Amino acid sequence: MASSDGRNPNPQSNLRQQNLTELDVTKLSALSPEVISRQATINIGTIGHVAHGKSTVVKAISGVQTVRFKNELERNITIKLERLSDTIVKLYHERAAEREEAMFFEKLQRSQKRHFTPEIDDLPPAKKKKGNKQEKDEFIIESILDYKLESGKELFFVKWKGYSHDDNTWEPIDNLDNCPLILSAFVAAQEVKHCTELEKLKQEISFDCLLSEENLLKRLRDVEDIDISAIKQTLILKLLFMLSLDESEEDCVSDLVQETRDAYQLYVTARKRCRQLKDLKNWEDHLNQVDTSKKLIVENKYDFAGPPENFEYINQSIPGFGVVIPDEPPIGCECTACDCRSKSCCGMQAGLYAYTKKKQLRVAPGTPIYECNKACKCSAECSNRVVQGGRNIKLCIFRTSNGCGWGVRTEQKIKQGQFICQYVGEVITFEEAEKRGREYDANGLTYLFDLDFNSVENPYTIDAAQLGNVSHFINHSCEPNLGVWAVWADCLDPNLPMLALFSTCDVEAGEEIRFDYLQKASEPEDGETASRSSSSEVRSASGQEPVIPGDSETAAVEVTSSPSKTRFEAHQSNRTHRNLTECKCGAVNCYANAKIYKCDNPKCPRPASFISGSSGKDDNFPCLRPACSGRFQLVRHVSFVDCPGHDILMATMLNGAAVMDAALLLIAGNESCPQPQTSEHLAAIEIMKLKHILILQNKIDLVKEGQAKEQHEQIVKFVQGTVAEGAPIIPISAQLKYNIEVLCEYITKKIPVPLRDFTSPPRMIVIRSFDVNKPGCEVDDLRGGVAGGSILQGVLTVGMEIEVRPGLVSKDADGKLTCRPIFSRIVSLFAEQNELQYAVPGGLIGVGTKIEPTLCRADRLVGQVLGAVGALPGIFVKLEVSYYLLKRLLGVRTEGDKKAAKVQKLTRNEILLVNIGSLSTGGRVIATKADLAKITLTNPVCTEIGEKVALSRRVENHWRLIGWGQIQGGETIEPTKN
CATH class of the missing domain: 2.170.270.10 (SET domain)
Incomplete structure (x- = not known):
């Protein structure tokens, strides 16, 4: 930890040193070498759905290595059937498995049928049972001798019982209904006889990915009540008729091939489904043997996962x-x-x-x-x-229909x-x-x-x-x-x-x-x-x-x-608290810094002349291209704030708006555009009034070039007329780190370093606070609490006396709110793992203080403002805001009822959730007229006129964003002086 006199007892030799004795804030800039060597000066929000790869993008830029072998994408995932030397042995093994699967499937279907006893009044009148006498003109089939296809009709050469071979006739399959055993025996014999030819024929008709997982899934519902033995018999017959085709039946080929492909696909689906259900049933039995509490059920109706x-x-x-x-x-x-x-x-x-x-x-x-x-x-x-x-x-482990894999639902x-x-x-x-x-x-x-x-x-x-x-x-x-x-x-x-x-x-x-x-x-x-x-x-x-x-x-x-x-x-x-590298916005690893470098050799080709690394990486190092004699020089140090993608957390996202300078809008390349959540994210960018936007078309490795171009056109059309119109659209694969150099170049060239105020009294909004002391430590070893946040203006230095407002909030004897600011001193400053002697606006900073640890524990300082003593804004208990309401609620499905999604006007005495900086507090509307409203706050807030606020209303048991506004005035209270 840094000492208070400005010396650094444990300097990081690979980074520029900071010296408090030489600090002149009038000469500092957001690109000063001693600043960007250790601290990020630009905040970039990564906005998008969690499944679109936000954290992977941040990892790719910040230098965290991900494991992925490129040749996995180049493998042919089509299953090829190898020719076996003894196809007959294989056939009999398959038949044994088919019989076992068919018995299981039949038993499962019987158990799933709902049995009920009808009312006597609902029963149909009894019918007289007909005698089972054989008609005089009815003949008995003794055997089936041959088969052929004639004029598109499937015919079988039948030997009649009690008659000579001269009386054999060709009969359609409909006339064989009363002799299923004879027909199945004939089909089985023909399958053995033509085993090799049938296997080859199956492969020949499997073109156009007939048996791909995607195509088999489309037939999943078709096999729910299917008889596997019957569909197998149909398939073999179709294949046999294909083998017997001659030139005179060319007109029937197309229809027969399609019927055979359909039967083959259905057969493979049924067997695959049967094996899966059998495995799931065995697993379910095993689970209930291990877990003897309430029964567990296993169910998968959506794919072939076992x-x-x-x-x-x-x-x-x-x-x-x-x-x-x-x-x-x-x-x-x-x-x-x-x-x-x-x-x-x-x-x-x-x-x-x-x-x-x-x-x-x-x-x-x-x-x-x-x-x-x-x-x-x-x-x-x-x-x-x-x-x-x-x-x-009683719970059920079930396969979800939305691509989330397995899930659990309650059965009671x-x-x-x-x-x-x-x-x-x-x-x-x-x-x-x-x-x-x-x-x-x-x-x-x-x-x-x-x-x-x-x-x-x-x-x-x-x-x-x-x-x-x-x-x-x-x-x-x-x-x-x-x-x-x-x-x-x-x-x-x-x-x-x-x-x-x-x-x-x-x-x-x-x-x-x-x-x-x-x-x-x-x-x-x-x-x-x-x-x-x-x-x-x-x-x-x-x-x-x-x-x-x-x-x-x-x-x-x-x-x-x-x-x-x-x-x-x-x-x-001694409750523990999350590491500072997790931002208040709520996503895992949502806060990460990255350094961006550019080769100083003008002949080094782009985009290879750009590279990125972690926050602790050296400020310069040799170019990685063997033929280049230049060195990579640090040009930017950025901080990524990963905002939640869910519409319900939109107001929480706006808490991070106070520290965002630009945005990366992520869109998954393997999905159509726009997705509903993408529209919500674009609305958030407009609310935050972010002007510098880069659109990332991620997961480009999962689609073909034509699909990528088609989606690119969809994105261009989608952002027309919005704040993102004209924004660069960069195709990337964060997982493979493809085009990350291009992204680094665009961040450098398209996102300017914002103008920062270094000379005003320092002010920082607190986004996190926690206690770093271990349980049971001695009193002499206790350290003060830590506050994390982003500096809005000025420069914080080690050893500086600070004030935290509103501080300790309580009520006096008359029930009125009182605020007692917290006064302390900075003993250390950190940006990620980089130790600082002074910190400037931009990036997220950890401030070690002398504050009583229990006051910082469990984010108790969140929403407060930290800064120079006597230079912080007033403490408001009532706000006068000019506001703008959204036309419709974001993320609320109304199924055609447009009125339900419309944002209603504010009403007197209405309860709202108000987001100001990093504070979320309740508020009651006490007056409203036109686009102006007066709001009494549940918690006092340290803010100033001109600050942005977000307004949320309780809808469907959730706080939904309904609008935003700007503080025009309000009622303040004076802090107590003791």
């Missing part, structure tokens, strides 16, 4: 190498009937009893849960033994606060997690869950990639109906909690269950973190009283620091 490979189902987390999970608790409670009135019960150690009498959760996200354990006197029926009791919900109604299951896997060390994380990132996997509730260093991680339970298959959602809580029972190691999934709302039977992969067990959910008091007040104002309390309730029972703490208090007061 049980996941290299995955083992387990019920409890198992320790990895170097990890020990103790399960003998040293202490327990003496209660015989545990409840909220028993102060000594384990369940009361967090300050609030976690469960209701019905064993439903009643504490806020981020609250630790302590269940009774082996050492307790209570029985297994104790109301404080919920997670230990295991899953009590779930009440809010009900326990669903644990998130289990292999518990590994931090070092092993880092190693596996790099491998998983390269393959797009997200199964690592940090056990970071009690330690800032994340000593352990749960890896559910190859070992796990039903939670392995639960999908991510920005609108989750499940939440994650840390639970302790038999294992009381503070660093080894169980991760329990509870429902956060009522869930109907048949509804998919999801949780937010980005939610930490140690942190409240996004909407609650943004504004502690606003969350509860806004909900109560709308008439909704949630069972699970908001963060404001948790704060009321939080245990304060004391010299001696119980093991439970240590948990409560």
Whole structure:
């Protein structure tokens, strides 16, 4: 950590040194070598759907290596049947497999049929049963001797029982209905006789990707009630007729080939589906043998995916190498009937009893849960033994229809606060997690869950990639109906909690269950973190009283620091916090810096003359082209802010607008344009008034050239008349790092360095804040809290005296809000891993302070403004804004009802969610006229006239962006001077 006197005890020799004694802010610029060597000075928002590859683009530019072999794209993925030496042996093996599959398929179809008993009144009148007497003119077939195709009709040469061969006749297949066994025996014999020819013929008719996965999927519904034996017989007959064709039947060839191809495709689909269902049924049986709680169902109606490979189902987390999970608790409670009135019960150690009498959760996200354990006197029926009791919900692991792979849905109604299951896997060390994380990132996997509730260093991680339970298959959602809580029972190691999934709302039977992969067990959910008091007040104002309390309730029972703490208090007061390299906007790794270089040799050809690297890379180095004698010189240092792509998080995205200078709009090259979310993202860019835009046509390696050109035209047409009209459209493959050099060139040439104010008093909006102290550290070793954010103006320096507004908010004896600013001193500055002596506007900065750590814990300073003492704006409690409303809601599906999507005018006493800078707070409209409104804020905000605000309204149980505006005035309060 940097010292306060300006010396740097641990300098990074590969970067330009900063010296406070030589600092002259009037001579600084955003491209000063000593500035861009260590700090980003341009903020670029990456805007787009999460599936369009935003994080991969950032990785590609910032220098993080991804593993992908190019020759994988060049492989021929068509399955070719190798010729076997003994085709007859193969045929009989296939027949045995077909019989087994047909029996399974028939049994499955019978079990899926719904049996019901009709009412007697609904039954048709009984009919007299006809006798089964053979008519005099009816003949019996003895055998089938031959076959032919004549005038397009399929004919069989039949030997009649009791008649000589002279009486044999050619009969159509319709006349063979009463002798299925004779027909099947004939077909089987002909199949053996012509085995080699039939195999060749199958290959010949498989042109135009007849048996490709895509084409087989189109026939999936056609095989639901099919008889595999019947379609196999039809296929063989069609092939035999093709073999018997002569020149006189040329007119029938086209129709016969098409019918044969259709039968072949249907047959292959049916067998593939049957094998898949058999594998899934066996897997389902295995799951229910391992997991003996409520039944698990496995279902796939959308593709041919079978049980996941290299995955083992387990019920409890198992320790990895170097990890020990103790399960003998040293202490327990003496209660015989545990409840909220028993102060000594384990369940009361967090300050609030976690469960209701019905064993439903009643504490806020981020609250630790302590269940009774082996050492307790209570029985297994104790109301404080919920997670230990295991899953009590019937679930279905099903294949999703939207390309999200496997998902999980409930087969019964779930009440809010009900326990669903644990998130289990292999518990590994931090070092092993880092190693596996790099491998998983390269393959797009997200199964690592940090056990970071009690330690800032994340000593352990749960890896559910190859070992796990039903939670392995639960999908991510920005609108989750499940939440994650840390639970302790038999294992009381503070660093080894169980991760329990509870429902956060009522869930109907048949509804998919999801949780937010980005939610930490140690942190409240996004909407609650943004504004502690606003969350509860806004909900109560709308008439909704949630069972699970908001963060404001948790704060009321939080245990304060004391010299001696119980093991439970240590948990409560040492919640961990995410690394600063995760931005407040909510996406994983959404904050990353990158340096962009240009070769100083004018003869070095573009775009190879541009390259990018990580924030800690050298400022110059030799050109990588063997024939070039130039050196790469640092020309830009940019910071990427990855904004959430979901429409519901649009207002949250606008929080990052205060620090964005340009935007990269991502569009997936393998999808049509525009997608609904792309329209929303373009609307966000217009709201943020970003003028410098680059459009990235990503995943270009997954489409053909013609498709790429066609989509390029769609994009050009889509952005006409918008703020993005005329923006460069760059085709790239972030996964293969294709055209990244071109992107670097465009960032350098098309996105100018914005004019920065270095001379005004410094001011920074706080986007993150956290406590870096480890649990149990000595008082003398305690360090102050850290605030992360973006500097709007001025220069922050190590050793500077600072003020944080509004600071500590409370109410006086008369119930009026009072604000007491926080005063402190800067002891360190960081940009990613680069240590700074001074920081300028642009990029995201970590500010180490002398502030009491508990005041910074869990993002408590988010929404505040940090800057020079006495130079910060006023503190507003009421705002007068000029606003503009959207014409329609973004992301709301109305199915033709245009009025439902129309944004209604603001009304008096209406409750809104107001976003100002990095603060999200509740607000009540007290007056409105034309495009002007007066809003009383739930939380005071440090801002100034001219600042932008975003307005959201409660629609369909979610806060939806309805418009934005600009502060014209308002009512301020004076901070207390003590």
